[in-house]
Amino acid sequence: MLKVDLLQPDLxxxxxxxxxxxxxxxxxxxxxxxxxxxxxxxxxxxxxVSEELMQWATEIRQVAKIWLVSNNLxxxxxxxxxxxxxxxYTWGARKPSRRKLRQALQALNLPAxxxxxxxxxxxxxxxxxxxxxxxxxxxxxxxxxxxxARSYPIRNFEVWLSKKLGVSLxxxxxxxxxxxxx
Numbered sequence: 001m002l003k004v005d006l007l008q009p010d011l012x013x014x015x016x017x018x019x020x021x022x023x024x025x026x027x028x029x030x031x032x033x034x035x036x037x038x039x040x041x042x043x044x045x046x047x048x049v050s051e052e053l054m055q056w057a058t059e060i061r062q063v064a065k066i067w068l069v070s071n072n073l074x075x076x077x078x079x080x081x082x083x084x085x086x087x088x089y090t091w092g093a094r095k096p097s098r099r100k101l102r103q104a105l106q107a108l109n110l111p112a113x114x115x116x117x118x119x120x121x122x123x124x125x126x127x128x129x130x131x132x133x134x135x136x137x138x139x140x141x142x143x144x145x146x147x148x149a150r151s152y153p154i155r156n157f158e159v160w161l162s163k164k165l166g167v168s169l170x171x172x173x174x175x176x177x178x179x180x181x182x
Contacts, residue, residue: 006127006131007126007167009126011116011136012169013137013139013140013171015139015140016139016141016142017035017041017118020056020060022060022062025063028135029114030114030135031110032108032110032114033064033067033115033118034108034117034118035118035119036069036071036117036120036124036125037069037089038070040118041053041085043141047077049081049085065108065110067087067090067104067107068087069089069100069104070090070092071092071093079091095127096123096127096128101134105134112133112134113134113135114135115134116137117130117137126138141155
């Protein structure tokens, strides 16, 4: 695998994590999701999940196992979010390190190829997942509406640099409907 390939997500959703559907998971034969927390599931510094996210997690759990893996060092905050979603979690992961992702894969008891690493960042989430042979999904970040006008310089820099290195970040425009299951 070329180093630039480590940055290339398998699926660029063009939507938040809420856009991941059971049909998408079925299409890619995914049976598990390892989910980043900050700005993937909740805006940075938010301690509670939305009702919409709780409903999404309930729907997804019907077809796939989920596990939260966060770089955040606040076990109290990440644990509260995980508890709200009724999901196991790991905090202080230091992605793109693979150590805590391996622990999540082992606990999920699924091969890496059947588990997606879902996150909003290329240099942490996509690299970590790709290094383990996981399916990688890049989602748009969940942002706090109060600061939505503020830019996200680190993520913007990652996207800019990745494009310069030749990574394709075109949103995958496939429709996933129940008719695709046949």
